[in-house]
Amino acid sequence: MTRALALSPEVAQRIANLNVRVRSAVEGLRSGIHQSPHRGASVVFAEHRDYRPGDDTRLLDWRAFARNDRFTIKHFEQETHLRAQLVLDVSPSMAYGRGDEADKATYAATLLGALSLVLLRQGDAVGAHLVAEGLLASLPARSRNDHLETVLAFLASPTQTSGATQLRRSLLEVGERIGKRGLVVLASDLLDADASALEPLSLLRAKGHQVWVFHVLHRDELSLPFSESARFVDPEGPGQLDADPRVLAADYRERVESFIDARRARCVAAGCRYVLCPSDRPVAHALSAALERQGSATWA
Numbered sequence: 001m002t003r004a005l006a007l008s009p010e011v012a013q014r015i016a017n018l019n020v021r022v023r024s025a026v027e028g029l030r031s032g033i034h035q036s037p038h039r040g041a042s043v044v045f046a047e048h049r050d051y052r053p054g055d056d057t058r059l060l061d062w063r064a065f066a067r068n069d070r071f072t073i074k075h076f077e078q079e080t081h082l083r084a085q086l087v088l089d090v091s092p093s094m095a096y097g098r099g100d101e102a103d104k105a106t107y108a109a110t111l112l113g114a115l116s117l118v119l120l121r122q123g124d125a126v127g128a129h130l131v132a133e134g135l136l137a138s139l140p141a142r143s144r145n146d147h148l149e150t151v152l153a154f155l156a157s158p159t160q161t162s163g164a165t166q167l168r169r170s171l172l173e174v175g176e177r178i179g180k181r182g183l184v185v186l187a188s189d190l191l192d193a194d195a196s197a198l199e200p201l202s203l204l205r206a207k208g209h210q211v212w213v214f215h216v217l218h219r220d221e222l223s224l225p226f227s228e229s230a231r232f233v234d235p236e237g238p239g240q241l242d243a244d245p246r247v248l249a250a251d252y253r254e255r256v257e258s259f260i261d262a263r264r265a266r267c268v269a270a271g272c273r274y275v276l277c278p279s280d281r282p283v284a285h286a287l288s289a290a291l292e293r294q295g296s297a298t299w300a
Contacts, residue, residue: 181208
């Protein structure tokens with residue numbers, strides 16, 4: 001039984017809300033964007049498939065149309081083998097949010113859900129994984145038309161984790177589960193003190209996977225906008241600090257910038273695509289930033 005089959009009304013509403021956000025984000029992508037994140041230099045023909053609305057009309061086989069009066073697309077080997085694996089960090093630090101705004105985990109789930117909609121519309125296969133102190137759950141990659149609802153239900157499933165984020169362990173376990181090379185997309189705040197946390201990114205690249213990293217941070221984490229003394233509590237450990245944020249703000253922002261620069265540099269050095277995603281940034285903009293950069297990528 002899949003996790004989507006026994007949903008409480010509350011969870012069902014969360015999924016419905018995620019569905020709305022996902023579809024709105026994708027509709028918000030500006031026209032003209034190169035829709036396929038995996039078409040590269042490969043020209044190895046594999047088979048024909050029926051034309052779907054939104055397919056690149058340049059791939060229509062007019063000779064085949066003349067023979068059978070049906071629109072078909074030339075399907076290349078590289079396309080037929082793409083399997084996208086979406087990795088969502090649901091560790092306690094991802095639960096941060098204020099007021100009615102979405103927390104980081106919800107924003108990240110919306111971002112991955114929007115990407116899954118784009119991929120499934122192209123006929124690609126999409127799988128998903130929830131991680132925190134390790135791999136918590138996995139959804140096998142499928143390309144069926146009805147798979148989007150299953151992916152969204154999986155991404156919206158409530159989780160209870162209490163341990164500290166362990167990205168290295170999580171990514172290694174995901175790497176062991178996924179098969180042939182494809183696209184691996186991680187959405188996380190990357191808040192892991194382990195110096196080796198992102199080492200598995202290089203291993204994934206070495207195995208032939210393309211890797212995207214959506215670095216999701218709340219605007220409060222970027223600017224420390226508070227104006228009154230407060231108690232700051234570590235969501236993944238016993239640490240806490242009573243402080244006046246106005247005194248700490250300048251040094252804090254400098255340290256956050258260094259943290260972001262280090263994470264970006266590590267991802268780029270591993271050959272990954274890195275996108276910083278403040279949680280108040282429209283999902284469509286974050287997704288566009290990733291998709292628009294793919295033009296120079298080599299999918300081999």
